[in-house]
Structures are given as C-alpha cells and as structure tokens.
Amino acid sequence: MHGHPATGAPLAIAEVFRRFAPSFRQRHSLSAEAARVLDDLERCRTAALGVHPYRCEDCGRDVPLFNSCLNRHCPTCQGPAQHRWIEAREPRLLNTPYFHCVFTLPAVLRPLILAHRRELLGLLFRSVSQTLLAFAADPKRLGAQIGFSLVLHTWTRELLFHPHLHAIVAGGGLSADGSQWIEPANPDFLFPVAAVSKVFRGRFLEGLIDLGNAGDIDLAEPDCRTLVRAAKRSDWVVYTKRAFGGPQHIVRYLGRYTHRVAISSSRLLSIADHRITFRTRGDKTCALPPDEFLRRFLLHVLPDQFVKIRHYGLLAPANVKTRLLQAQALLGPHIPAADSAQAPNDSAPADIAPVTLEADTTAPSPTQPRCPHCGGRLTSLPGFWRTPRPPPTPRRP
Numbered sequence: 268m269h270g271h272p273a274t275g276a277p278l279a280i281a282e283v284f285r286r287f288a289p290s291f292r293q294r295h296s297l298s299a300e301a302a303r304v305l306d307d308l309e310r311c312r313t314a315a316l317g318v319h320p321y322r323c324e325d326c327g328r329d330v331p332l333f334n335s336c337l338n339r340h341c342p343t344c345q346g347p348a349q350h351r352w353i354e355a356r357e358p359r360l361l362n363t364p365y366f367h368c369v370f371t372l373p374a375v376l377r378p379l380i381l382a383h384r385r386e387l388l389g390l391l392f393r394s395v396s397q398t399l400l401a402f403a404a405d406p407k408r409l410g411a412q413i414g415f416s417l418v419l420h421t422w423t424r425e426l427l428f429h430p431h432l433h434a435i436v437a438g439g440g441l442s443a444d445g446s447q448w449i450e451p452a453n454p455d456f457l458f459p460v461a462a463v464s465k466v467f468r469g470r471f472l473e474g475l476i477d478l479g480n481a482g483d484i485d486l487a488e489p490d491c492r493t494l495v496r497a498a499k500r501s502d503w504v505v506y507t508k509r510a511f512g513g514p515q516h517i518v519r520y521l522g523r524y525t526h527r528v529a530i531s532s533s534r535l536l537s538i539a540d541h542r543i544t545f546r547t548r549g550d551k552t553c554a555l556p557p558d559e560f561l562r563r564f565l566l567h568v569l570p571d572q573f574v575k576i577r578h579y580g581l582l583a584p585a586n587v588k589t590r591l592l593q594a595q596a597l598l599g600p601h602i603p604a605a606d607s608a609q610a611p612n613d614s615a616p617a618d619i620a621p622v623t624l625e626a627d628t629t630a631p632s633p634t635q636p637r638c639p640h641c642g643g644r645l646t647s648l649p650g651f652w653r654t655p656r657p658p659p660t661p662r663r664p
Contacts, residue, residue, distance in 0.1 A: 278535040280342045283543060284308040287557040294558065301565045307336035311343055321636065325643025332636060332645075339575075340568055342531045349526035352576075356518045359587060361414065362598040363448075364438040365517045366457045367508055370395045370467060371431040373501030379494065380430055383484045385570040388430060390478065392417060394471040395432050396579045401466065402458045403440050403580070409458075411440025411449040414581030414591065416521060419569075422529040424547040426555075426563035435521045438509075441581060445593045455509050464505040472498060525576050529567040 288309045297305065310316050316334040323330060335344045372380065372391065380387045395417060403413040415436040423429045436457060439450040451457055472495050479486040486494070536544040536552060544554040555563070569575060578584070581591045636645045 278538055279532045280530065280535065281308060281311055281532075282538055283535075283557065283560065285313075286538070287561060291558055291561045295562070297565070298568075300571055301568050304338060304340045304565065304568050305561075307338040308341050311336035311338070311341055320648040321645040322648055323638035323641060323643045324646055326638060326641040328638065328640055329648075330638055330640075330645055340528055342528050345526040345528065349523075352525055353518050356521070359582060359591060360518060361437045361581070361591075361594055362600065363450075364454065364509065366434075366436045366438055367520075368399075368434040368436060368457075368463075369431055369504075369506040370434065371429070371504040371506075372471070373498055373503060375494070375497045375501050377428055377430070379484070379486070381428060381566070383478075385573060386478055386483055387475070388419060388421075388569075388573065390471060390474045391430060391432060392419070392577055394467055394474060395434065396577070397470055398463060398467045399434065399436065399458075400580060402463060409440055409449060409451060411442055412580050412590065413437055413440040414579070414586075414594070416576065416578050416582060418521070418525050419575040420527070421567045421569075425553050426529055426560070426566070428566045435517060437581070441590055441594045441597075445590060448594060448597045457507060460505050460507055463507075464503050467505060468499070468503040529564055
C-alpha cells in the first residue's frame with residue numbers, strides 16, 4: 268500500500284474527508300444521513316471528538332488517544348465492531364458446511380432504489396428471505412427449516428451503486444418436529460440457481476407493485492407496469508457456491524462481509540488535490556476527482572436505523588434458544604476457530620466486491636491499545652476532554 272508522501276504513514280479515508288468535505292458541502296445538497304456521515308468521518312479521531320490521555324509503561328511517553336466517531340459507515344471504526352460481532356456469533360454456529368449465495372437486482376431498478384432506499388432495500392431482504400425459506404420448506408427440495416444470515420452491500424469496487432445481498436446459509440435444516448437434521452441430497456448443491464432466481468424475481472416485483480399501489484413509493488401505476496416489464500426482461504443474478512470449510516471458519520468469513528464499508532483505507536493509492544486513486548480488482552485502479560469520490564461514497568449511506576445484517580430461520584431471534592439449540596444438539600459441537608484462520612479469496616461475479624484479507628491498517632485493535640512509538644502497553648491517565656457534538660450540516664434548499 269502506498270503511504271503518505273510526506274510522512275510515509277499509511278493513507279486513510281479520513282484524510283480524504285478532512286481535506287475535501289468542507290468544499291463538498293458548499294457545492295452539494297445533502298440528506299440528513301449523508302451530512303452526519305460527512306461530519307463524523309471528518310472529525311473521527313481528532314481533537315474535535317475529545318481525547319483520552321495515556322502513558323506508555325515501557326518508554327514512558329504520554330500518548331493522547333482521540334475518540335472514534337463510531338459511525339457504521341466509517342472504515343476506521345469497524346475493527347472493534349467486527350471483533351465483537353464475531354464473538355457474539357460463535358455460540359450460534361452449526362457443525363455443518365455452509366453455502367454462500369449472492370442476490371443482485373437488475374440495473375434498471377437502481378434509480379428507483381436510490382430514491383426509495385428504506386422501502387426497497389427492505390423489500391430486497393423480504394424477497395430473499397422468503398425465497399430461501401420457501402425452497403427449504405419444500406419437501407421436494409429439502410423439507411426442513413434452514414438457518415441463514417443476510418448482509419446488505421450496495422457498492423461495486425469502483426464505488427458505484429449496486430445493491431445486493433450476501434447470504435450465508437447452513438448446509439441443511441431441522442425437521443419440522445425437531446427430531447432430525449436433514450442434509451441436501453447433493454453436498455455441493457443447495458438449491459437450483461435458475462429456479463431460485465425466478466422465484467426471487469417474482470417475489471420482489473410483486474412486492475414492488477404492492478408498494479406502488481399502496482402509495483408507499485412515488486410511482487404512478489402506468490410507470491410501475493413499464494418498470495416491471497423492463498425488470499422482467501433484465502438479468503436477475505443469483506450466485507451460489509459452497510463456502511470454504513465449516514463452522515470453524517464461517518463466522519470469520521462472514522465477519523469480513525458484515526463490517527465492510529464501501530472502501531477501506533488499505534485500497535487507497537494516492538490522494539492529490541485533483542485526483543484520488545484506489546485499487547479495484549487485481550492490478551486495476553480507479554482515479555476520481557475528490558468531489559466524485561465523495562459523491563460515490565455517500566451513495567452507500569443507509570437510512571437511519573436501517574438494519575443491514577439480519578438473521579432468519581434457525582438463526583432468527585425467536586428460534587436461537589429453542590430450535591437452534593435442538594439443531595446444535597443433533598449436529599454436535601464444532602471446533603472453535605483458530606485466531607490465525609485465513610479465508611481464501613472469494614470468486615464472486617465481477618461486479619461484486621470479493622472478500623479480501625487485507626487489514627485496514629488504520630483500524631483500532633480490539634485489544635489493549637499499544638504505544639505507537641515502541642509498541643508497549645498503554646495505561647490510562649486521569650482526565651478527558653471533548654467538545655460538544657455539533658448538529659449536522661443543514662441541508663441546502
């Protein structure tokens with residue numbers, strides 16, 4: 268990774284926001300959510316959010332640690348959140364292989380989704396979950412209740428808007444009476460992709476028509492029919508593969524999806540006054556003017572309190588203390604993952620960001636903070652200073 272030309276330190280997304288956000292605000296109208304993200308990422312780990320004083324036990328230096336913004340769209344703040352999430356998921360693993368599926372929406376629908384994110388991204392979750400649960404319950408397919416998690420991503424490697432759901436699905440399900448674990452007939456094959464794609468398309472378009480008829484989205488009835496016809500002629504991509512390994516790897520595999528944001532600092536190559544360059548895939552790069560970089564980044568700001576990770580079937584909150592425990596008892600305990608477990612690169616379709624194992628070097632450690640000078644243990648000192656959090660930048664008329 269390229270470093271800062273003056274200091275040699277790794278580049279950080281936060282630097283882009285600190286340098287270019289003030290002028291970006293002056294030229295663009297922002298939603299309340301986007302304005303808050305812009306403010307938070309610009310102030311993250313600066314004196315504006317306050318500082319805790321520490322002293323190194325080894326070299327004796329005083330080290331001020333600035334507070335994080337904790338915004339879920341901030342690349343710098345996702346390390347500890349991912350660590351906590353992984354720890355919480357470990358007890359809910361099933362001792363069985365898992366499948367990885369990706370559900371994408373056709374390009375013709377993307378402008379409408381941008382205009383109605385909360386309603387249509389929620390519809391995406393419902394359509395995918397209903398499709399998977401229906402296929403699993405069908406006696407001709409599996410005849411059981413499966414457990415799976417859905418994670419929303421909205422970006423490509425070039426930061427373009429491309430909403431899709433990643434599904435991590437247990438390879439089998441619990442019978443209706445809870446007496447047996449039913450595995451798929453083919454261990455390398457969960458459900459037929461073509462059939463899943465067709466049902467997924469039908470459920471989403473039916474839900475879209477219902478939202479339009481109910482007035483929940485701003486779409487006239489004739490336009491709705493035109494859009495539905497165009498969407499039916501488009502490709503509805505459902506990608507599926509057997510996820511590597513078993514439960515000892517799957518949570519860390521999924522964890523790399525759950526807390527990933529549109530771009531991490533590790534992909535930055537250079538930050539200049541007129542161009543920001545970052546890696547996309549392999550040796551390919553993308554160079555954007557700062558305003559366009561920020562515009563694309565803000566495309567992926569989710570509605571306030573919108574849940575981007577959801578669990579269904581055996582993993583639904585109502586089942587984790589009942590049917591999930593029954594399934595775990597039938598399958599037996601799993602071997603906990605080693606901290607050094609690594610996931611191979613994923614081979615998802617070309618327009619979907621794959622799992623990468625690069626660590627965001629700006630992300631904080633989930634363990635005890637260390638001295639940046641010698642790596643020694645830091646001890647907290649009395650005292651704390653912070654400034655009041657300002658209201659978000661008002662939206663321009």
